[in-house]
Amino acid sequence: xxxxxxxxxxxxxxxxxxxxxxxxxxxxxxxxxxxxxxxxxxxxxxxxxxxxxxxxxxxxxxxxxxxxxxxxxxxxxxxxxxxxxxxxxxxxxxxxxxxxxxxxxxxxxxxxxxxxxxxxxxxxxxxxxxxxxxxxxxxxxxxxxxxxxxxxxxxxxxxxxxxxxxxxxxxxxxxxxxxxxxxxxxxxxxxxxxxxxxxxxxxxxxxxxxxxxxxxxxxxxxxx
Numbered sequence: 001x002x003x004x005x006x007x008x009x010x011x012x013x014x015x016x017x018x019x020x021x022x023x024x025x026x027x028x029x030x031x032x033x034x035x036x037x038x039x040x041x042x043x044x045x046x047x048x049x050x051x052x053x054x055x056x057x058x059x060x061x062x063x064x065x066x067x068x069x070x071x072x073x074x075x076x077x078x079x080x081x082x083x084x085x086x087x088x089x090x091x092x093x094x095x096x097x098x099x100x101x102x103x104x105x106x107x108x109x110x111x112x113x114x115x116x117x118x119x120x121x122x123x124x125x126x127x128x129x130x131x132x133x134x135x136x137x138x139x140x141x142x143x144x145x146x147x148x149x150x151x152x153x154x155x156x157x158x159x160x161x162x163x164x165x166x167x168x169x170x171x172x173x174x175x176x177x178x179x180x181x182x183x184x185x186x187x188x189x190x191x192x193x194x195x196x197x198x199x200x201x202x203x204x205x206x207x208x209x210x211x212x213x214x215x216x217x218x219x220x221x222x223x224x
Contacts, residue, residue, distance in 0.1 A: 021035065023035035023038050023206050026038070027065070031068075032065045032068055032069070033063040033064045033065045033068060033102075034063055034065040035065075035206060036065045036066060036138065036206075037065035037066065037068060037069045038204065038205075038206035039204040039206045039207055039215070040065075040066045040069050040070075040136060040176070041069055041206075042202070042204035042205060042206055043176055043202050043204060043215060043217065044069075044073070046202065047174075047200065047202075047217060047219070049134055049174050049176070049217075049219075050070060050073045050134060051073075051133075052073065052074050052075075052090040052091055053074075053090050053091050054074075054091050054092075054133035054134060055091070055092045055094075055127070055130055055131070055132050055133050055134075056070050056091065056092070056093050056094075056132070056133060056134045056135070056136065057094050057095075057096070057123070057127075057132050057134075057135045057136070057164075057168075058070065058093060058094070058095040058096065058107075058136050058138075059096055059097075059114055059135065059136065059137040059138070059139050059161055059164075060096075060097055060114075060137055060138040060139030060140065060157075060178075061095035061096060061097045061101060061109070061138070062097040062099040062100065062101045063101070063102070064095070064101055064102060064104055064107075066136055066138055067093055067095045067104050067107045068104060070091075070093050070107075070136075071089070071093060071104055071105070071106060071107060073091075074089050074090050074091035074093070074106075075088060075089055075090060089105075089106035092108075092130075093106065093107045093108065094107075094108045094109075094110065094123065094126050094127065095107050095108070095109045095110070096109070096110045096111075096112065096114060096119070096123055097109075097111065098111070098112060098113045098114075099111075108126055110122050110123055110126060114139065114157070114160060114161075115156070115157075115160060120164070124168075127168065131168065131169065131170045131173070132165075132168045132169050132170065132173060133169075133170055133173050133174075134169075134173060134174050134175075134176070135161060135164065135165045135168070135169065135173070135174075135175045135176070136175075136176045136177075137157070137158070137161040137175070137176065137177040137178060138178050139157045139158075139161065139177075139178065140154065140157070140178060140180075141153035141154060141156075141157060151180075151182055151183035151184040152184070154179065154180055154184065155184040155187065155188060158177050158179055158188050158191070158216075159188075159191065161175060161177050162175065162177070162191055162192065162195055162218075165195075165218070165221075166195055166221060169221055171220065171221055172219075172220050172221075173219075173220075173221065174217065174218065174219040174220075175192075175196070175216075175217070175218045176215055176216075176217050177215065177216050177217075178213055178214075178215055179213070179214060179215070179216055180212045180213050180214075181212040181214065182212060188216060189201070189216065192216050192217075192218045194222070195218060195221065195222060196218030196219055196220060196221060196222060197219065197220035197221070197222055198218070198219040198220050199216070199217070199218055199219075200216075200217040200218075200219075201214060201215070201216060201217075202214065202215045202217055203215070
């Protein structure tokens with residue numbers, strides 16, 4: 001009973017904090033599906049990564065806030081309701097996630113596990129040989145609570161994103177990937193430095209202070 005009571009208090013505290021979160025409130029006003037939209041928005045505004053006419057791949061896209069932000073950037077003069085733009089889309093967005101994804105006008109969605117070869121093949125088929133301008137990855141594994149296992153899973157997803165970006169980005173393209181401080185972090189930093197000419201670490205204000213998440217950004221492929 002004591003454990004249940006403590007759990008209820010924690011859940012209530014989290015809910016209260018969530019509801020009062022200014023980014024949650026702003027997301028509701030702007031029509032975004034989650035506060036995560038402002039993380040990508042801050043990164044983009046700082047580094048000027050997203051421009052109309054680009055081809056962008058959104059990995060770990062569900063619930064869709066990043067795709068909504070991208071959609072809005074590709075039709076900046078036709079902002080509509082629902083956190084995305086309406087009308088003519090100047091650019092191409094391909095979103096991928098293992099979870100279901102509520103459709104967004106103009107966004108091509110592929111449901112599947114990015115770690116599976118068949119899903120990667122489907123993504124490559126959707127690109128139809130077109131080089132990618134930007135890859136954004138908000139992928140995160142289901143956490144087991146075992147630090148070493150979780151670190152390995154996180155690193156594995158980031159490594160896959162880097163591998164995909166290295167093979168499909170334009171020479172001047174960029175990769176944005178969510179990572180977590182902890183075991184394996186330094187290795188991922190070195191991985192980015194190995195593959196990209198310009199490397200940045202960004203902790204957006206929209207990322208909760210208590211969270212260990214941060215974002216690694218690589219721009220301009222080496223050896224391309």
